[in-house]
Amino acid sequence: MTTYDIALIGFGGVNRTLAELINTRGEKLRSELGFDLRVVAITDLRLGSLVQPEGVDLSVALKLGGDNETFAAYGGSADTNNEAVIRNCTADIICEATFTNPDDGEPAVSHVRWALESGKSVCTTNKGPVALRGAELSSLAEQNGVHFEFEGAVMSGTPVIRLAKKMFAGLKLNGFEGILNGTSNYVLGRMEDGLDFDAAIKEAQELGYAEANPAADIEGYDVQLKVLILANELLDAGIELKDVHRQGISSMAPEDLRKAARAGRHWKLVGAARRNPDGSVTAGVSPVALPLDHGLAGVSGATNAVSFETDLLGAVTISGPGAGRVETAYALLSDIIAMHAARTEVAANA
Numbered sequence: 001m002t003t004y005d006i007a008l009i010g011f012g013g014v015n016r017t018l019a020e021l022i023n024t025r026g027e028k029l030r031s032e033l034g035f036d037l038r039v040v041a042i043t044d045l046r047l048g049s050l051v052q053p054e055g056v057d058l059s060v061a062l063k064l065g066g067d068n069e070t071f072a073a074y075g076g077s078a079d080t081n082n083e084a085v086i087r088n089c090t091a092d093i094i095c096e097a098t099f100t101n102p103d104d105g106e107p108a109v110s111h112v113r114w115a116l117e118s119g120k121s122v123c124t125t126n127k128g129p130v131a132l133r134g135a136e137l138s139s140l141a142e143q144n145g146v147h148f149e150f151e152g153a154v155m156s157g158t159p160v161i162r163l164a165k166k167m168f169a170g171l172k173l174n175g176f177e178g179i180l181n182g183t184s185n186y187v188l189g190r191m192e193d194g195l196d197f198d199a200a201i202k203e204a205q206e207l208g209y210a211e212a213n214p215a216a217d218i219e220g221y222d223v224q225l226k227v228l229i230l231a232n233e234l235l236d237a238g239i240e241l242k243d244v245h246r247q248g249i250s251s252m253a254p255e256d257l258r259k260a261a262r263a264g265r266h267w268k269l270v271g272a273a274r275r276n277p278d279g280s281v282t283a284g285v286s287p288v289a290l291p292l293d294h295g296l297a298g299v300s301g302a303t304n305a306v307s308f309e310t311d312l313l314g315a316v317t318i319s320g321p322g323a324g325r326v327e328t329a330y331a332l333l334s335d336i337i338a339m340h341a342a343r344t345e346v347a348a349n350a
């Protein structure tokens with residue numbers, strides 16, 4: 001049985017839930033997937049760092065998080081020590097789930113770089129490194145013979161990136177439009193129900209959907225990153241953040257939403273990209289009042305959906321959870337499963 005040693009960088013909602021899945025469903029994962037997962041290091045801004053090559057006792061680690069509690073009391077350190085931990089720990093795979101920084105992707109870009117440079121594979125749900133340094137990091141992974149996987153960066157655990165890359169072979173993608181942020185979609189729906197803006201955001205935070213700074217969700221920064229990822233990964237657009245026009249939903253009031261609903265429309269924050277006749281790609285994010293018969297109008301709550309425009313099939317739509325701790329932890333697991341499948345294939349062909 002293969003065992004993958006993993007390090008969790010960031011121990012918030014997503015990586016804690018991954019640790020819970022490993023802790024409570026380890027046996028099932030072993031029998032169904034044919035490999036074992038062992039956590040050998042954890043770092044977190046608030047908790048510090050814990051490195052235990054023989055395997056961290058997850059039931060203990062998962063109880064930590066009280067006021068002023070750090071790993072120092074459990075044989076670790078109160079310092080995060082990210083670079084030393086990532087470079088020197090015995091992990092095969094680094095699971096990066098720290099805050100998304102929409103400006104320059106740091107420090108997550110460095111976390112990913114240190115891991116790949118030291119011969120470790122990376123899976124991440126962090127949109128910053130993928131959107132802003134995706135090409136560079138993928139090529140660094142290739143140079144080092146390791147994997148860089150990021151399915152959870154768009155639409156959480158709902159398979160989009162790998163699915164489109166594999167299953168759309170032979171089709172030409174001419175563009176896409178989608179609801180790509182669970183928080184803003186949840187907030188728009190709750191405001192249509194009559195809740196005020198702040199109360200709706202608070203609910204989205206409690207449900208684990210929102211970014212650490214929810215302005216990223218509401219002002220469209222999060223969708224801007226996701227549009228950039230899909231455009232570059234799937235349309236080969238070669239565009240940068242500045243090329244993705246951005247407008248959020250912060251100026252919308254509950255009354256605007258209810259008035260639109262009475263007129264048979266739902267306001268949605270839509271991210272889209274389309275290939276122009278000259279081959280260039282135009283991309284952006286903005287609120288749109290969709291008529292009820294539009295395919296995205298009925299997508300509600302934290303559900304996301306993206307509709308790809310293809311040459312031979314017309315529109316192909318993928319829909320599923322777009323946020324949530326369990327759903328996003330599953331995305332990391334799906335990345336590890338993909339790495340295992342690739343490794344098994346290489347071994348079979350050797």
Ligand SMILES: NC(=O)C1=CN([C@@H]2O[C@H](COP(=O)(O)OP(=O)(O)OC[C@H]3O[C@@H](n4cnc5c(N)ncnc54)[C@H](O)[C@@H]3O)[C@@H](O)[C@H]2O)C=CC1
Pocket residue numbers: 009010011012013014015043044045046080082097098099100107125126127152153156208209210211212322323324325328
């Ligand atoms: N929650 C969700 O539904 C989804 C989240 N994501 C992304 O996954 C990542 C993690 O999300 P959550 O776990 O929900 O966020 P969170 O805010 O619950 O957890 C992030 C953790 O990272 C830690 N952290 C921040 N900077 C750090 C650093 N430099 N070194 C070590 N630890 C650091 C924080 O202390 C916190 O515990 C974010 O980038 C988010 O954008 C992606 C898809 C869905």
Ligand SMILES: N[C@@H](CC=O)C(=O)O
Pocket residue numbers: 153155156180181182183184209210211217222322323324
């Ligand atoms: N905050 C994001 C989480 C996933 O990327 C969202 O609400 O969609």
